[in-house]
Amino acid sequence: MRKYFLIITSSIVLFLILGAAIFLISRSLSFQFFGEIYPNVVTSKKVIALTFDDGPSVKTDSILKILEDNKVKATFFLNGNKIENNFKETQRIVLSGNEIGNHSYSHNRLLFKSKRHIKDQIVRTDSLIRLAGYSHPIHFRPPYGKKFLMLPLYLKSDNRKTIMWDIDPESYADIASDSDKIADYVVQNSKNGSIILLHVMFREPSLKSVAVIIKKLKEEGYEFKTVSELLEFNE
Ligand SMILES: [Zn+2]
Missing domain, CATH: 1.20.5 (Single alpha-helices involved in coiled-coils or other helix-helix interfaces)
Known part of the structure; x- marks a missing residue:
């Protein structure tokens, strides 16, 4: 017994x-079991990247205008199903010269899914991004940042990089709803090579914080890069 x-x-x-x-x-x-993963890049240069997850949405033109007004390029990790519903917005992101990444087709956790399902989520979204006219390499960011075995294995076999983040102000409830607090958090925590994550397509305070973040980080001497540009600085 x-x-x-x-x-x-x-x-x-x-x-x-x-x-x-x-x-x-x-x-x-x-950390992931296979392939390259970047929460930031290691560099002595004052370079930094803004990344916007999900969408596109009706907010696309607002964020593109903020970036254009401030002469800054960012990286948009888009979902295939949202691209289908907002195809003209996707084309405008392509034309704006900002970077586009793949954030899966339907934004479900790709934790214990089959290789076939994962491949379908990624390939369908790639095709839509290409259809919108984008011709540069497409990096991947997992929905909810979640990955275990099969997703990293597939990305490695496809020679793709997993792009994460190291600055995530929206993960704090008391900060996420206030654009000033978001900007303060980002400015206080940013360092050389940081990757900032914001959901500007669906979160108004985050959208409002972007111009302030750009202004303050520029004052501190930072240069904004797309993710692909930032990766070039990795030492
Ligand atoms: Zn997402």
């Missing part, structure tokens, strides 16, 4: 440890 109790208890403990390990690895910004 005692033996069975020990076996069951240790199985539960092992199961919990394994679950915790998978959880931590799946959300890590800097």
Whole structure:
């Protein structure tokens, strides 16, 4: 009896440890089992990247205008299903000269999905980005930043980089709803080679914070780069 109790208890403990390990690895910004992953780049230069996830949406023209007015380029990680619904907006992002990345087709967690499903999510979105006229390399950012085994394995086989972030002001509830607090957080936490994550397509405070972030970081001597440009600085 005692033996069975020990076996069951240790199985539960092992199961919990394994679950915790998978959880931590799946959300890590800097580790995955296969391929290259970047939460930022390592550089002594004052360079930084703005990245905008999800969309496009009706906010596309607003964010493009802010970038144009401030003479800055950013990187948009777009979803295939949103591209289909906002195709003209996607074309305007292409024409604006900003970078476009792939953020999956339907924005579901690609944690324990089959290779076939993952490939379909990525290839469909790539095709739509190409259809909109984009001709540069397309990096990938996992929906919710979640990945485990099959996604990194597929990305490595496709010679793709996983782009994460190191500045995420929206993950703090007391900051996310206030554009001044978002800007302050970004400015205080940015460092050389940082990748800033904002959801400007759907979050008004985040959209409002962008002009302030650009102004203040420029005053500190930072130059804004697209993700591909930033990767060139990795030392
Ligand atoms: Zn997303």
